Amino acid sequence: MYKATIGIEVHAQIKTKTKMFCGCKVEFLGKPNMNICPVCMGEPGILPRINGRAVKLAVRTALALHAKINMRSIFARKNYFYPDLPKGYQITQSIPLAEGGYVEIYTENGKKKIAITRLHIEEDAGKLFHTAEGHSFVDFNRSGVPLMEIVSEPVIENEKEAVAYLRRLRQILRYVESSDADMEKGQFRCEPNISVSKEEKRGIKTEVKNLNSLKAVERAIKYEISRQKEVIEDGGTVIQQTMLWDEKKQMAIPMREKEGVAEYRYFKEPDLIPLFLHDEDIDEQRKYIPELPNEKFDRLIVQYGIKKEEAEILVDSPDIASYFEKSVGSGCSPKYAIGWITTDILGELNKAGKKFSHIKIKPSHLADLNKLIDNKTINMNIAKKILHSIIFTGESVIDYVKVNNLAQVTDENAIENAVKEVIEENVKEVERYMNGEEKLFGFFVGQVMKKMKGKANPGVVNKMLKDILNRR
Numbered sequence: 001m002y003k004a005t006i007g008i009e010v011h012a013q014i015k016t017k018t019k020m021f022c023g024c025k026v027e028f029l030g031k032p033n034m035n036i037c038p039v040c041m042g043e044p045g046i047l048p049r050i051n052g053r054a055v056k057l058a059v060r061t062a063l064a065l066h067a068k069i070n071m072r073s074i075f076a077r078k079n080y081f082y083p084d085l086p087k088g089y090q091i092t093q094s095i096p097l098a099e100g101g102y103v104e105i106y107t108e109n110g111k112k113k114i115a116i117t118r119l120h121i122e123e124d125a126g127k128l129f130h131t132a133e134g135h136s137f138v139d140f141n142r143s144g145v146p147l148m149e150i151v152s153e154p155v156i157e158n159e160k161e162a163v164a165y166l167r168r169l170r171q172i173l174r175y176v177e178s179s180d181a182d183m184e185k186g187q188f189r190c191e192p193n194i195s196v197s198k199e200e201k202r203g204i205k206t207e208v209k210n211l212n213s214l215k216a217v218e219r220a221i222k223y224e225i226s227r228q229k230e231v232i233e234d235g236g237t238v239i240q241q242t243m244l245w246d247e248k249k250q251m252a253i254p255m256r257e258k259e260g261v262a263e264y265r266y267f268k269e270p271d272l273i274p275l276f277l278h279d280e281d282i283d284e285q286r287k288y289i290p291e292l293p294n295e296k297f298d299r300l301i302v303q304y305g306i307k308k309e310e311a312e313i314l315v316d317s318p319d320i321a322s323y324f325e326k327s328v329g330s331g332c333s334p335k336y337a338i339g340w341i342t343t344d345i346l347g348e349l350n351k352a353g354k355k356f357s358h359i360k361i362k363p364s365h366l367a368d369l370n371k372l373i374d375n376k377t378i379n380m381n382i383a384k385k386i387l388h389s390i391i392f393t394g395e396s397v398i399d400y401v402k403v404n405n406l407a408q409v410t411d412e413n414a415i416e417n418a419v420k421e422v423i424e425e426n427v428k429e430v431e432r433y434m435n436g437e438e439k440l441f442g443f444f445v446g447q448v449m450k451k452m453k454g455k456a457n458p459g460v461v462n463k464m465l466k467d468i469l470n471r472r
Contacts, residue, residue, distance in 0.1 A: 002232075004225045005195045005202050006162055007117075007154035010169060011147050012061075012179040013124070013187040014054045020123040020146035021048030021091060028185050032139040040123075040144030042087030047271050050075075054121060054146040055275065057178040058097050060285040061148060062119050064176045064292060067101030071277050073120070075269040084126035084138050092149070094266055096120035097275070103152075103172065104294050105164040106308070114165045115153035122147050127186075142186075148179070154193065154202065159221040163214050166190055167316070171293040175318050183212055190217050196228035196238070203228065204238040208252050210245045220245045224252055296321055304334040313342045319356050320346075323363060330367035337366055340387055348391050360394030361387070368397040381454050382406050406455065415448070415456050419464050422447040433469065441465065 016026060022039035039046045062069050076094035101116040126143040130136050150169065156162050170188055173179040181188035190211050197203035206228070208220045228238050243252035291299075293315045300311045300321070314321045320341065327337040345359060352358075369387065372378045378386070378401060386400055401407060422444055423430055433440040448461050 002196055002198055002225075002229055003200075004157060004221075005154045005197070005205075006156035006158075006221060007193045007205075008152045008156065008162060008165065009191045009193070009207075010150045010152075010166070011124075011189040011191075012150060012173055012181055014057050014121075014146040014148055015177060015179050016051055016053045016057070016146055018051060018053075019144035020051050020054055020121070022144060024144065026145050027141065030141050032137070033141060035141045036143065040086070041140060048091060048269075050272065050275065051146055055097070055277075056281070056285055057176075058119065058121050058148050059277065059282060060176050060288055061150075061173060061178045062098035062101065063282070063286055064172050064289055065098075065101035065103065065116055065119065065150070067098035067116055067119055069098045069277065069282055070095060073097045073275045073277075075121075075272040075275065076266050077269050078122075079265045080263075082125060083136070084128050084140070084143070086126065086140060086143055090123060090125065091269055091272070092122035093120035094268065103165055103169050105161065105168055107161060107164065112161070114161070115155055117151040117153050119148055119150050122149055154195075154205075156192075159218045159225075162192060162221055163218050166214055166217060168293060171316060175290055175292055176288065183214070186212075192217065192221055192224075194221060194224045194228070196225055196232065198232070203232075204240050206238065206241055206243050206252075208243045208245050209255065210247075212247075216245060216247060219250060220252060223250065227252065290318070300324075304328065304338075306334060306338050310338050310342060313346070314338075317356060323356075326363035327366040330363045332363070332366040332370040336370050336373070340366055340369070340384075344384055344387050345391060348388055352392075354392075359391050361391055362394070365390065365394075365397055372397065372401065376457060377401065377407050379454070379456075379458055381449070385454070415452065415460050415464055416468075418448050418451040418456065419444075419461070419468055421451065423468065430469070441469075444469075 014020075018024060019026060019040055022037050024037050024040055025035045027035055039048055059069060072095070073093055074095040075091055077089040078092045079089045081088055096118040098119040099117070101119070102113040103116065104111055104113050106112075124142050124145040124147050126138055126140040128136055128138055152165065156165060170181045173181045173188070179187060183189075191207055191209055192211075193205045193207050195203035195205040206224060208224055211217045211220055224243065231238050239254075239257070241257050242255045244255040245252050297311050297315045300306060300314060301308060306314075314324050324337055324341055327341070328334050345361075346356075349356060349358065365387075369378075369383045373380060373383055386397060386406065389395075390397070390400060426444070426447065429440050429443060433444075444465055445458070445461055448465065449456055449458070452461075
């Protein structure tokens, strides 16, 4: 029986306006090599200066992760040579800002705590761009951008747990507003370390890089577990190395042998004194810790009677969860609110490639739709059409119904005429229905609703159809 052991390093960009050790602007997709200075370019005689805002947000994150914050931490130089690392070393921490802590996830067997090893602050490297013609370019705008490196203990057992852990960690960072954690922008980069063994003792680990989505993380871990099993089965030995994930080929490709700590030649950063924190610094950040995703998840299920899957969608963003609760507070039933938000609103946003902040409808719009359904002015199909039409306009629900003449038809004579027409136009189907094909009833309902342009009261249509068909 093989056992997989997985630990994950996450580099999360701290949400600051300036870089970690200088005053250069932090900007995504700015003009290449414009947001740089002698400090982040490592020119002779430079003196780094700690970004206090970054430290505060890292402390806030550590509190949200239930970690022990070190009142004294040390910055150090980590030496390695990449084309996008202008100084030839990275300023990181040898004594981290925080240690311990956990992220709680939900598995098939219940709750599980994924232990955190440490959280430390460091600076980012630049970014390399390679062309099809074989040219390489370096943009140093990202060099020096503040990062939190959050390292988990190797207690993750499979790709599903890994994704659950990363999703919850990303949510926590967004809830405490310490990082936007946008994977597409490189603000939340994940590097799983994977080892497979038949024994209790851990096997030799490999690290997978270049993962830009949670789906890629899941595929990469699954692939690497399978690959290592095959190597062991064939009598080979897994090599400790860094792998590069190829999304097109759906496979991990060896990149280089994994460096050990000694190869980085850590030593204390001579231009930075130890970072000292005080109780008041920590207490100040504790005030900014909101209701966290796990707490909100449990409360939403109990308070509103929604399913776990629905609660998981809501807590993925504090904005979505807040919108749901405000909708219910405005008078919309939890059942309607959860359905419209998770299916219709998020579906339209996904189709349009837009974020939740782009919607114009307010929670009160959902409450208005609910009221119109309850008083039988419109039916659910019409409500959905209205919702899809006003998501990005914010138009009044009441006005939209009036202008587009969408009020539900309850006139039994009009509905009866439509039912009779459908029966007359579908003689063969009626015959089949009368001979026992009861599933055709839905077909008749659909045809009547089509004739009534979707505005007929479904309850009246169903009753009328049954009465007339049963009399035949």
